Amino acid sequence: MKTKIIFFLAIIVLVVGGDWYYLSHKNKNKTTEDIKIKIGYLPVANALPLYLAIDKGYFSEVGLKVEPIKFESPNQIVDALIAGNIEFSSPSTGMGVTAVSQAKNPNTLKVFALNGGAGPNNIDNVFLIKKDSVISSVNDLKGKKVGIIPGIQWKILAQHIFDTEGLAVDKDVTIVELALPMQLQALAMGQIDALLTLEPTKVIGESQDAVRDLVVGPMMKYIADPWWGGGGVVSVEFAINNRETTKKVIAVFDRSIKEITADPDSSRQYLKNYTPLTEEQTKLVPLPIFKMYTDFQDSDMAALQKFFDIFAQYKVIDNKVDARQLIYSD
Structure with a gap:
């Protein structure tokens, strides 16, 4: 009888020990998964x-x-x-x-x-116009349309720049939100007159001989440097x-x-x-x-x-x- 009890206890130890070994290694492997x-x-x-x-x-x-x-x-x-x-x-x-x-x-x-x-x-921000544009200053944008990256950040940045130059958004300047892939095309087609955006837009536009700077580093000039x-x-x-x-x-x-x-x-x-x-x-x-x-x-x-x-x-x-x-x- 005593032998049978010892035998069954040994089986229980093996089963429980095996389960513990499996679960512990499973969890260990889980932590190393990608x-x-x-x-x-x-x-x-x-x-x-x-x-x-x-x-x-x-x-x-x-x-x-x-x-x-x-x-x-x-x-x-x-x-x-x-x-x-x-x-x-x-x-x-x-x-x-x-x-x-x-x-x-x-x-x-x-x-x-x-x-x-x-x-x-290290100028990542750009204010662009068409290469053949007669615009020479921000003040020349009165009555014009300016493209920006969509969203509140660029709306407020543009508004602050124009306020600094004495131009009122909506009254003097129209802001047009444009997704990045559409910006240069809109400028080339005359849908906008200027573009406030980020690189690599300028590099791509210059490679097409299509743009030039209106303001170099507009954010450092008008916002913070x-x-x-x-x-x-x-x-x-x-x-x-x-x-x-x-x-x-x-x-x-x-x-x-x-x-x-x-x-x-x-x-x-x-x-x-x-x-x-x-x-x-x-x-x-x-x-x-x-x-x-x-x-x-x-x-x-x-x-x-x-x-x-x-x-x-x-x-x-x-x-x-x-x-x-x-x-x-x-």
């Missing part, structure tokens, strides 16, 4: 850190599968982040739209990288629930930005798979400055704050947004 992340971007030069990281396999190296999701306006990216349709955005996300979101939906998004312009070699117009953004809910994955994604962006900063000429080639640029055109695109949150200086925060304050000035939001409260921290 994790799929959706990252939104605009098809502009500002999203280069994402392009480079995907094409060089940096996300795959840390066990992440990334699906890049293309959008046509900054508003669409922020809406997708808030809705949980994407988890991250490349540094091409509008900082103005992000600030508006912070005012209306506090603590839902955090900024882990910035990009923008400063100085003559340095101009931090775009940034990389993460959903706070995702970051809280997926801390290790979030750290991995941000580390990849950090690696990519360091590489672009160290060797911008070699990095430009990764634009061609995600923008309308040809291989030759990629060599001509002026790249913006990219910065990770660990490198932000007081001067950067002051410039970003100056930009954010414009949205309160134009009553888009009720109160000013503190730029520092939007910055990601580990």
